[in-house]
Amino acid sequence: MSVFIPQMEPVITAEDADAVTAYMRSGAWLTEFEHTRRFEQMIAEYTGARFCTIAPNGTLALFLALVANGIGHGDEVIVPDLTMAASATAVVMAGATVVFGDIDPVTLCLDLTRVDERMTPRTRAVMFVSLNGRAPAALSDFARACRARGIAVIEDAAQSLGSFVGGKHLGTFGDCGCFSFSSQKIVTTGQGGAVVTDDEALFQRMKRIRDFGRSAGGSDHYLSVGWNLKFTDLQAVIGVEQMRRLPRLVEGKRRMYALYQQHLDGVSGIELPATDLTMVSPWFIDVLVKDRRRTALAEHLKSEGIGSRPFYPALHAEPAFGYDGSFPVAQLIAEQGLWLPSSLNLGEHEIERVCASIRRFF
Numbered sequence: 205m206s207v208f209i210p211q212m213e214p215v216i217t218a219e220d221a222d223a224v225t226a227y228m229r230s231g232a233w234l235t236e237f238e239h240t241r242r243f244e245q246m247i248a249e250y251t252g253a254r255f256c257t258i259a260p261n262g263t264l265a266l267f268l269a270l271v272a273n274g275i276g277h278g279d280e281v282i283v284p285d286l287t288m289a290a291s292a293t294a295v296v297m298a299g300a301t302v303v304f305g306d307i308d309p310v311t312l313c314l315d316l317t318r319v320d321e322r323m324t325p326r327t328r329a330v331m332f333v334s335l336n337g338r339a340p341a342a343l344s345d346f347a348r349a350c351r352a353r354g355i356a357v358i359e360d361a362a363q364s365l366g367s368f369v370g371g372k373h374l375g376t377f378g379d380c381g382c383f384s385f386s387s388q389k390i391v392t393t394g395q396g397g398a399v400v401t402d403d404e405a406l407f408q409r410m411k412r413i414r415d416f417g418r419s420a421g422g423s424d425h426y427l428s429v430g431w432n433l434k435f436t437d438l439q440a441v442i443g444v445e446q447m448r449r450l451p452r453l454v455e456g457k458r459r460m461y462a463l464y465q466q467h468l469d470g471v472s473g474i475e476l477p478a479t480d481l482t483m484v485s486p487w488f489i490d491v492l493v494k495d496r497r498r499t500a501l502a503e504h505l506k507s508e509g510i511g512s513r514p515f516y517p518a519l520h521a522e523p524a525f526g527y528d529g530s531f532p533v534a535q536l537i538a539e540q541g542l543w544l545p546s547s548l549n550l551g552e553h554e555i556e557r558v559c560a561s562i563r564r565f566f
Contacts, residue, residue, distance in 0.1 A: 209554050211511035212388045212488070213547045215453070220445050227441045239440035244398070246447040251365075251373040253381070253400035255407035257414060258435040262362045262384025265397030266294035268433055269380035270329065272399075272409045273356045275300050279328035281358075284314040285518050285534035287333040291360045292519055295331070303327070304520045306531040310478055311338045315533070316346045329356040334374045337367030337484040338477070344370070347377045358382065362397075365390050366454035366485035375400050385439075390453050390487065390548075391446040393439035454485040456548045461486045463552060464544065467559035473497060473566040490515070492540040502542060504565045510558055515541025 227239070240258055248256040259265040275281060279300040283292050284307050292302045305322045308315040312335045319330060330350055332343065347357045357378030361367075364374040365383055375381025380403075383389075385396035401407055415421060417430030446453070458481045465476055468491070475492045493501050502512045518534040520527035545558055 206509045208509045209545045211513045211545055214387045214392045215548045220442050223441050223445045234436055234438050236435040237437050239437040240435045243440040243443040247398050251376055251400050253376050254402045256398055256400045257410045259397040259433050261395045262397040263290040263294050264433050265382040265399045267297045268410055268414055269358050269382055269399050270298040271413055272406050275328050280326040281329045281331055282322045283331045284333050285520050285531040286538055288516055291331055291333050304527055307534045309533050311340050312477055312537055313339055316342055329358055331358045331360055333360040334364040336486050336490055337364045339369045339374055343377050363487035368483045393443045396439055457485045463555045464489050471566050488546040489544040491542050493542050498542050501565055505561055508561045510561055513543040
């Protein structure tokens, strides 16, 4: 029987293990210190942002960005209806109200042409999610227009490390951009997140908020209410090693997506979303399955030893949110979307096996 191909698994190398071993033998204290600062610096340099601060995970990175922008009770934040729940959950954690918006059928991101329809006098921010590393060319103009109206743009770029629009890294268009380093991301520290910004005042505010609101580490003078959102150097050691090889990982993701495009070309039952592989480093390999056959395809793949995962649901209809409204594009894409095996541990032979199985099904 063929070896099972998982939908996703992290890529951990001997260099990662050696770095952790060396760190553990160094007498270090494990909590965040020099390695965390180095990890932050590498993220800022790679994305082109002036500042970066680390958080325990991507959800708390979003929460940190929202709170630093003064968003809380009585405020509304527009969030795409098709996204991981963390995008909306962070808004709830900050005490604000989620307002869902429909998505664009090409980019699968928030439909920027219809955001005005969702705005009210209470709108304080828009959370733009660059789903699977994609974003429209109009993002820069959109962020500029929001800024002119006093509305913050928080980029949920959790899936977008290594992805660009017009040569500018995603996460650097808005007031803050947030990344995730969970086990399935292109750079992983198990859990972890980061916020980048070009605004020094926002950066200094985030530094205080993530350390109990203190004026300085080790001090017990509190300038504001804050939380314990610190990281660990043990995780940062792994992050530093993975950031060193990020350009190679990005090229690997793009090459993998191109192989899927090549081997699935002409299969009429599915569609691969439009993806500019000169700019986008896809997090997952995503396909849209037509004619309500997604579940059947997933079961077929499983029977042949291949893992897959359906897209996120349209959040407005989830019991956790129970939001009234019609979001037809998000609902359709949520019903059609399927993630195929996407780990960089896969070789071309495994990718060919997945695509051959899909061809057999159709």
